[in-house]
Amino acid sequence: MDRVVNFSAGPSAMPLEVLMRAQSELVDTNHAGMSVMEMSHRSKAFEDILENTKHLLKKVMSIPENYKILFLQGGASLQFSMIPLNLLQKDHEAAYIITGSWSQKALKEAKKVGQTTVIATSEETQFRNIPDFSQITHKENLSYVHITGNNTIEGTRFTTLPKTDAPIINDWSSGILSEEINVSDYGVIYAGAQKNLGPSGVTVVIIRDDLIGHAPDNLPTMLDYKTHEKSDSLYNTPPTFGIYMIGLMLEWIDSLGGLKEIEKRNREKASLLYEAIDQSSLFYSPVNKEDRSLMNIPFKTDSEETDKAFIEFAASKQLVELKGHRSVGGMRASMYNAMPIEHVERLCSAIREFEEKVK
Amino acid sequence: MDRVVNFSAGPSAMPLEVLMRAQSELVDTNHAGMSVMEMSHRSKAFEDILENTKHLLKKVMSIPENYKILFLQGGASLQFSMIPLNLLQKDHEAAYIITGSWSQKALKEAKKVGQTTVIATSEETQFRNIPDFSQITHKENLSYVHITGNNTIEGTRFTTLPKTDAPIINDWSSGILSEEINVSDYGVIYAGAQKNLGPSGVTVVIIRDDLIGHAPDNLPTMLDYKTHEKSDSLYNTPPTFGIYMIGLMLEWIDSLGGLKEIEKRNREKASLLYEAIDQSSLFYSPVNKEDRSLMNIPFKTDSEETDKAFIEFAASKQLVELKGHRSVGGMRASMYNAMPIEHVERLCSAIREFEEKVK
Ligand SMILES: Cc1ncc(COP(=O)(O)O)c(C=O)c1O
Ligand SMILES: Cc1ncc(COP(=O)(O)O)c(C=O)c1O
Ligand SMILES: [Mg+2]
Ligand SMILES: [Mg+2]
Ligand SMILES: [Mg+2]
Ligand SMILES: [Mg+2]
Structure with a gap:
């Protein structure tokens, strides 16, 4: 079948070049006489792949020396627990800014671990905006402030950060590699790979090294960041193929000019679609203009039936996976790095x- | 480069047919107009893949109706914790049979969770045999008995099971799909995929349904078997590509005649190598004859130097990854399903x- 245009929120479209490269060496990777999937994770051949992926991520995101890169399993969902289990200190609180269902889920897991506080929420507007957090009274004894930097479901994104002495933890699953950010503004950045990084099954954690090593003794070994830092993500068998694919994705980004160029393209793509939606008298964006995501763009008409008809109409043109998340309804176009502007057009x-047709 | 003969203990050799099939459809899988890596885990296209993989595993392993199949992340190492966190009941003990480093690690994690008891160990023989557990006095209040069905590092394997009313939990990482077993003898069978199942990054858990749903309320959602059972392994984004590859591996096994035929081949392969080792006056097997693994075959000479020379000699003939685990030394040949008898020869x-040469 011809390649479709895939607006899925994740797992999502990957660059055709990257897929073809992976295809060409799937049986014999890097002239090792075996597939990357067959390589022992303790072999030189795989260690080169791991090092290359780490090196490229460091380069592309300009990650400072005092941050560690970990390749874990369990998705961003397991990070919802690992963050408080590792970082929430006794007699301290974990602060959350609630901007959608993913932050709610993160908060729910933190509550199982210790004291939490919600310092801002946009629940009352159905998460159509990033709430104001500028007036946060200075809190003592905060272990961290958790944000969802890009809200995949609601289509919002943080453009400023809370002023706090506590480390900011960013669930950056759907934002990572989409724009330049200053890594040193954060204590931890984590992301499930299945958007801009690679296939599902790898979780990338970028963590400031002073935040590692404070977990309680009885924590399962696999949930302690220290375990993975000490062993360079090789404590147990890592998702080797996924780490390899992330390397190919990063080489592709690097070859295009890095995140500066990627961000420029993503802004152009997003502007184009927001303009089409705003200019339309049938479709509208439910999201507050200043807070609009570059990656995930929900839009709607006033009728569920019309939404459905549009989704079918688009599918007939090979534009697929446009159905909005059930909690929001309508449509959602996710336009990660792999999507060229022609597809947005x-x-x-x-x-x-x-x-025109339904007028 | 020509394909090498890969004796790695895992990740390990995969059938060339399977790799070529995956290669042929890496860019466009099942005529979906996209790669399996690009498919939303909530799409019909991926659900078909998940169903097919589950269906084939059920068929190939003859899994009874009252067992659930879960595809998780975190490797067998995370199961070392999930097992006691889900199954070790208050005022009960978890019993372990210790047959090598993997069972020791499993026990270590269980100790963090609750009361444990070691009902047999072969530590005093450096794990060269499966210890006698026939005289186990009947214990009350056991939540389960944990075994490592095949010991990847030490090269031993269980051929009988403890007589107990408690559910038997089998870390079957390096044994799964290598021989026929009676699933209903077990409460839980778990395995990291990276030997006979597929690429690393997927953990298969086969669990009797009455054992699900007893976890404490404050357990992280991702660590509760109930979470994954309720959502059919789709609570969060599963390792989609790995699940797809497991499906291809199972189709291959099924096409060969299933586990009956696979076991026959594996017995032939293992006999051949054990015979060569036993007949040799230079090499020997450190493992007790009755307990020898079909998958992982350690062997040695009396000199580390000679071992090293042999490993180099073998590598010059494209026979690679023969170095034994550092805790055992010498050589180890892992010969999973993908290895044809010609490679063993x-x-x-x-x-x-x-x-001959060194005589
Ligand atoms: C912002 C955000 N956080 C968390 C998750 C959950 O990620 P995972 O499925 O890897 O657990 C997602 C999934 O899409 C997400 O978009
Ligand atoms: C018997 C056994 N148990 C557990 C493990 C650990 O598995 P993982 O690396 O998937 O955590 C292995 C790894 O090879 C193994 O062979
Ligand atoms: Mg959200
Ligand atoms: Mg409009
Ligand atoms: Mg072992
Ligand atoms: Mg001998």
């Missing part, structure tokens, strides 16, 4: 064409 | 040739 045309 | 020839 096709969606914009479909929007205009559909509006 | 090449190792046997190398053994004889080397012995």
Whole structure:
């Protein structure tokens, strides 16, 4: 079948070049006489792959020396627990800014571990905006402040950060590698790989080294960041193929000019679609303008039936996975790095064409 | 480069047919117009893959209706914790049979959770045999009895099971799919995928349904078997590519005639190598004859230097990854399903040739 245009929120479209490269060496990777999937994780051949992936991530994200890169399993969902289990100190609180279902889930897991406090939430607007957190009274004894930097479901994104002495923890699952950020603004950045990084099954954790090593003794070994830092992500068998694929994705980003160029493209792509939505009298964006995500763009009409008809219309043009998350309804276009502007243009045309048709 | 003969203990050799099949559809899987890596885990296309993999595992292992199949992350190492966290009841003990480093690690994690008891160990023989557990006095209030069905490092394997009313938990990482077993003899069978199942990054858990749902309320959601059972392994984003690869591996096994035929081949392969080792006056097997593994075969000479020379000699014939685990030394040949008997014959020839040479 011809390649479809895939607006899935994750797992999501990958660059055709990257897929073809992986395909070409799937049976014999790096001339090792075996597939990357067959390599012992303790072999030189795989260690080179791991080092290369780490090196490229450091380069592309300009990660400072005092941060460690860990490749873990369990998805961002397991980080919801690992963060408080490792970082929430006795007689301290963990602060959360609640901007959608993912932050709610993160908070729920932290509550099982210790004291939490919500310092801002946009629940009352159904998460259509990033709440104001500028007036946060200075809190004592905060172990950290947790944010969801890009809200995959609600289509919002942080453009400023809370002023706090506590380390900021960023669930950056759907934002990572989409724009330049200053890593040293954060204590921990974590992300499930299945958007801009690679296939599902790898979780990347970028952690400031002073935050490692404070877990309680009875914590399961696998949940302690120290375990993975000490062994360079090789305590047990890591998801080797996923780490290899992340390396290929990063080489591709690097070859395009890095995150500066990627961010420029992503801003152009997002502007194009927001413009088409804003100009339309049929479709609208539910999201507050200043807080709009570059990656995940929900839009709607006033009728569920019309939404459904549009999704079918788009699918007939090979534009697929446009159904919005069930908690929001309508449509959602996720446009990660792999999506070229031409594909966004096709969606914009479909929007205009559909509006003409139903007028 | 030509394909090497890969004796790695895991990740390990995969069937060339399977790799070539995966390669042929890496960019467009099942005519979906996208790679399996790009499919939303909530899409019909991926659900078909998940169902197919589950269906084939059920068929190949003859898994009874009252068992659930879960595809998780974190490797067998995370199961070392999930088992006691889910199954070790208050005022009960978890019993362990200690047959090597993996069972020791499993026990260590259980001790963090609750009361444990070691009902047999072969530590005093450096794990060269499976200890006698026939005289186990009937214990009350056991939540389970944990065994390591095949000991990847030490090269031993269970051929009988303890007589107990408690559910038997089997770390079957390096034994799964290598021989027929009676699933209903066990409460839980778990395995990291990276030997006979597929690539690393997926953990398969086969669990009797009455054992699900007894976890304490404050357990992280991701560590509760109930979470994954309720959502059919789709609570969060599963390792989609790995699940797909396991499906291809199972199709291959099924096409060969299933586990009956696979076990026959594995017995032939193992006999061949044990014979060559036993007949040699230079090499010997450190393992008690009755307890010898079909998958992982350690062997040695009396000199570390000679071991090293043999490993180099073998490598010059493209027989690679023969270095024994550092805790055992010498050599280890892991011969999972993907290894044809011809490759074992090449190792046997190398053994004889080397012995001639150094005589
Ligand atoms: C912002 C965010 N956080 C967390 C998750 C959960 O990630 P995972 O499925 O890897 O557990 C997602 C998944 O899409 C997400 O978008
Ligand atoms: C018997 C056994 N148990 C546990 C493990 C650890 O598995 P993982 O690396 O998936 O955590 C291994 C790894 O090879 C093993 O052979
Ligand atoms: Mg969200
Ligand atoms: Mg509009
Ligand atoms: Mg062992
Ligand atoms: Mg001998």
